[in-house]
Amino acid sequence: MNDKPSTRWSGLGQSTMSDLEITTAKYYDEAGKQKFIQILQEGELSSKLYAIYLWNLHKKYDLLETIADGINLFEDLHDLKRKSKALEDYNELWNDDEPAPILNSTNEYIKHFREVMHDSNALLGHMYALYIGNLEHGNYLSAKVPG
Template sequence: MSGEIDPELYATFLANQHPMYNVLEALAMAKGLLNGLPDICRAQAIHEDFKELWKHDEAPPYLDVTKKYLDYLREIENDEVKLFAHVYTRHMGDLSGGKMIALKVPGEGRLYKFKEPDTLKAKIRERLTDDMADESKVCFEFATQTFKEMMPYVKSPS
């Protein structure tokens, strides 16, 4: 990650991350998958980061991948192994790169601020099982697609 990240571009990214995290976390909470993982939920932090940065009356672009991911989460909502694989993939990424990323993004970067990141990472790792690997790859593919769909919104340097 290099240079300045355009606040509008990052806000668009956050606007698409919010529903993804919100639904994932709600489904995982309903299954008790987040019990004992204090400070794991990121949806509220994402929403606050977005509100800080978005300065327009109209909503930012809603990516196709966002809808596809939400549909997919509803398909797997009763599969605790798959759901936790998504929690692991998304949240460990935020935890692992969080300190560095928070310094690069515009605004407060609440998404990447955890009270006890090392403890939280250890607790998440304790719950991992080998049968989560394939589903983690599925989650990673959705994340990759998000960045691909964001590319048309990247402004050329002036």
């Protein structure tokens, strides 16, 4: 294991991380109020609905991780990647012949992301917002989801 700090991330100071938290707080709070998130937190999600969620999450991670890999943002953060984990969990749960539907909200996210993906601050913001939920709530939610 390499103990030297990542050259890609070493320039991020406390103020940058605070800016990311402040900028994403509104969206984070709004996401927590969505009916789907409430069902997820209550542990009342069917296997099929959870698989659809995972498929759509995989699509977001796929785009984000492809762009981030292209500019070495995961240089020292390989364990943070979630695309293949989301796909593995989806494949465990999904039994239909056709893939799960891609939801409108996922298509909107992808469209928005493609508009801002060349902005390094926006890319970091998306990484922060998408991965922070996994880091903060992953263990708690793992006991409440199928599979």
